[in-house]
Amino acid sequence: xxxxxxxxxxxxxxxxxxxxxxxxxxxxxxxxxxxxxxxxxxxxxxxxxxxxxxxxxxxxxxxxxxxxxxxxxxxxxxxxxxxxxxxxxxxxxxxxxxxxxxxxxxxxxxxxxxxxxxxxxxxxxxxxxxxxxxxxxxxxxxxxxxxxxxxxxxxxxxxxxxxxxxxxxxxxxxxxxxxxxxxxxxxxxxxxxxxxxxxxxxxxxxxxxxxxxxxxxxxxxxxxxxxxxxxxxxxxxxxxxxxxxx
Amino acid sequence: xxxxxxxxxxxxxxxxxxxxxxxxxxxxxxxxxxxxxxxxxxxxxxxxxxxxxxxxxxxxxxxxxxxxxxxxxxxxxxxxxxxxxxxxxxxxxxxxxxxxxxxxxxxxxxxxxxxxxxxxxxxxxxxxxxxxxxxxxxxxxxxxxxxxxxxxxxxxxxxxxxxxxxxxxxxxxxxxxxxxxxxxxxxxxxxxxxxxxxxxxxxxxxxxxxxxxxxxxxxxxxxxxxxxxxxxxxxxxxxxxxxxxx
Numbered sequence: 429x430x431x432x433x434x435x436x437x438x439x440x441x442x443x444x445x446x447x448x449x450x451x452x453x454x455x456x457x458x459x460x461x462x463x464x465x466x467x468x469x470x471x472x473x474x475x476x477x478x479x480x481x482x483x484x485x486x487x488x489x490x491x492x493x494x495x496x497x498x499x500x501x502x503x504x505x506x507x508x509x510x511x512x513x514x515x516x517x518x519x520x521x522x523x524x525x526x527x528x529x530x531x532x533x534x535x536x537x538x539x540x541x542x543x544x545x546x547x548x549x550x551x552x553x554x555x556x557x558x559x560x561x562x563x564x565x566x567x568x569x570x571x572x573x574x575x576x577x578x579x580x581x582x583x584x585x586x587x588x589x590x591x592x593x594x595x596x597x598x599x600x601x602x603x604x605x606x607x608x609x610x611x612x613x614x615x616x617x618x619x620x621x622x623x624x625x626x627x628x629x630x631x632x633x634x635x636x637x638x639x640x641x642x643x644x645x646x647x648x649x650x651x652x653x654x655x656x657x658x659x660x661x662x663x664x665x666x667x668x669x670x671x672x673x674x
Numbered sequence: 675x676x677x678x679x680x681x682x683x684x685x686x687x688x689x690x691x692x693x694x695x696x697x698x699x700x701x702x703x704x705x706x707x708x709x710x711x712x713x714x715x716x717x718x719x720x721x722x723x724x725x726x727x728x729x730x731x732x733x734x735x736x737x738x739x740x741x742x743x744x745x746x747x748x749x750x751x752x753x754x755x756x757x758x759x760x761x762x763x764x765x766x767x768x769x770x771x772x773x774x775x776x777x778x779x780x781x782x783x784x785x786x787x788x789x790x791x792x793x794x795x796x797x798x799x800x801x802x803x804x805x806x807x808x809x810x811x812x813x814x815x816x817x818x819x820x821x822x823x824x825x826x827x828x829x830x831x832x833x834x835x836x837x838x839x840x841x842x843x844x845x846x847x848x849x850x851x852x853x854x855x856x857x858x859x860x861x862x863x864x865x866x867x868x869x870x871x872x873x874x875x876x877x878x879x880x881x882x883x884x885x886x887x888x889x890x891x892x893x894x895x896x897x898x899x900x901x902x903x904x905x906x907x908x909x910x911x912x913x914x915x916x917x918x919x920x
Contacts, residue, residue: 446692450821457813457820483817519845520892525835526842566831566840567703571729574703575696581824582831585812589771594812596772599765646766 431535432591436462436492437580438500438543440555445473447547448488449480450577456484458584459593463491464500464541480577497543497555505538506531509551509559510579512572517553521564524583528590531561542583547576601648612652613639615659622666677781678837682708682738683826684746684789686801691719693793694734695726696823702730704830705839709737710746710787726823743789743801751784752777755797755805756825758818763799767810770829774836777807788829793822847894858898859885861905868912 437455442448442465455461478485494500501507508531511518534540543559545551556562565574565582574582588594604612617635620626626634642655683701688694688711701707724731740746747753754777757764780786789805791797802808811820811828820828834840850858863881866872872880888901 450824453817453821454824456817457824459814480821482821483819514843519843521843523840523842564843566835566842568705568834568839571699571702573729575699575726575728575823577821578696578700578703578824578827581827585828588814589812593814594769596769596812597760597765597767597810 429536430459430591430593431532432459432587432593433461434535434539435460435531435587436464436504436539436541437584438464438466438497438541439576439580440466440497440543440551441469441546442472442544442576443469443547444576445475445477446480447576448472449477449482449485451580452477452481452484452487454577454581454584455487458581458588459591460584460587461487461490463487465491465493466497466500467495468493497558501541501543501558503539504541506534506540506561507543507559508541508561508563509543509556510545510563510565510583511551511556512565512567512574513550514564518556518562518564521562523566524563524586525590527561527563528586531587532590542580542587544576544579599646599648601650604647604649604652608649608652609642609647612656612659615656615663619659619662619666622663624666675782676705676837676839677778678705678833678839679707680781680785681706681777681833682710682750682785682787683830684710684712684743684787685822685826686712686743686789686797687715687792688718688790688822689715689793690822691721691723692726693822694718695723695728695731697826698723698727698730698733700823700827700830701733704827704834705837706830706833707733707736709733711737711739712743712746713741714739743804747787747789747804749785750787752780752786752807753789753805754787754807754809755789755802756791756809756811756829757797757802758811758813758820759796760810764802764808764810767808769812770809770832771836773807773809774832777833778836788826788833790822790825845892845894847896850893850895850898854895854898855888855893858902858905861902861909865905865908865912868909870912 437451437460439448439451452463455463477488481488508527531540543551545555565579567574613635616638617631621631683697683706685694685697698709701709723734727734754773777786789797791801809829811825813820859881862884863877867877
């Protein structure tokens with residue numbers, strides 16, 4: 429099973445509908461769909477929520493509501509609480525990146541919860557006492573308080589990254605083989621001589637410069653085809669010019 | 675110098691003041707302070723911006739505005755453009771985590787820019803043609819479109835993480851040395867015998883269970899002191915009870 433399906437995001441009495449909506453969107457971006465609200469306020473701004481959730485409003489629609497945090501996590505194995513404050517009994521905190529593999533492992537066998545406090549106060553010691561893990565999100569010392577939905581995003585992102593489910597885009601064209609690159613450089617050498625950019629005795633020097641420029645990063649077969657096309661055209665043009673000059 | 679001071683976040687014609695404000699806050703959380711707006715709209719909602727920026731409004735106050743992206747990045751070495759779409763000419767994209775060390779290295783010698791398009795359309799091919807690097811933020815295939823400020827946050831977070839400037843909280847109390855742990859287990863063995871929880875012949879078995887429980891994670895000196903206090907008290911209580919029973 430997909431451990432992300434076993435992970436719930438628990439928001440304790442969030443103040444702003446916009447943050448709840450942005451939380452839904454961040455969850456959907458990162459493949460987490462279970463949202464639990466603890467003691468939700470009756471005056472949550474639903475218009476703002478809907479606007480910020482954008483295409484992820486279903487996550488709010490399918491939310492669970494519980495009157496207390498204890499009830500929201502009663503069936504969870506791992507319960508991770510997030511905190512920006514670092515007082516007594518919070519010193520065993522670790523970062524989302526450090527916890528992520530551990531949380532995923534736990535979520536393979538039981539439900540796991542990541543818990544976020546209200547925007548103004550964060551999680552109380554009472555809330556944290558229900559948590560088996562404490563999460564501290566990296567930030568500068570001068571401003572440790574993150575927006576609620578940003579905090580959710582960073583945790584969800586680290587879980588999604590650690591799940592190995594993201595397949596980065598891959599270039600359709602493979603890296604050009606050496607033989608093809610060499611044909612390209614040979615054509616460029618001829619082209620640069622033909623158009624009079626360099627003289628025979630300077631050619632090796634200049635070609636080493638060009639090799640450096642074109643070896644800074646990956647060069648795909650498609651890249652090489654473009655570069656060979658340019659050289660070809662330059663050779664043709666200078667040939668035509670020579671013909672007409674004769 | 676701190677390479678984060680050489681990195682600018684460039685927002686091209688953002689639509690919503692709230693997103694610009696949340697961007698400022700995310701930047702301040704992650705130690706990046708230079709904000710550039712390209713062709714900003716005159717009707718940006720400043721109240722929303724101020725509310726979402728929270729304590730980071732200074733970053734907006736100190737922003738630079740430029741009419742075009744070309745002008746916004748004219749003095750930058752590395753220019754990284756973010757995109758959710760992955761068509762032709764975007765296939766050499768890499769993730770924020772993959773680019774981060776490279777961006778920091780470049781930012782040690784020259785200004786570097788991370789560029790984000792408007793909320794509704796993202797960066798155009800014209801914008802991307804000014805970028806020397808393409809950034810793709812990991813997300814599920816089913817919902818690749820991130821909120822603007824969330825996208826900024828993930829990029830800023832990866833840069834801050836890669837900068838090595840975050841010092842995670844450390845426990846004030848060191849991990850308990852073996853000798854102290856053994857004294858604790860000896861006291862617990864006596865306590866559990868004294869209160870009649872186990873009999874002599876089951877003691878080793880039970881103590882192995884207790885050792886397992888208390889060895890699941892780090893056990894600090896402070897933790898051991900608490901556990902020793904409990905055992906001590908249990909020994910005292912059962913002693914008192916025995917005295918009174920005699």
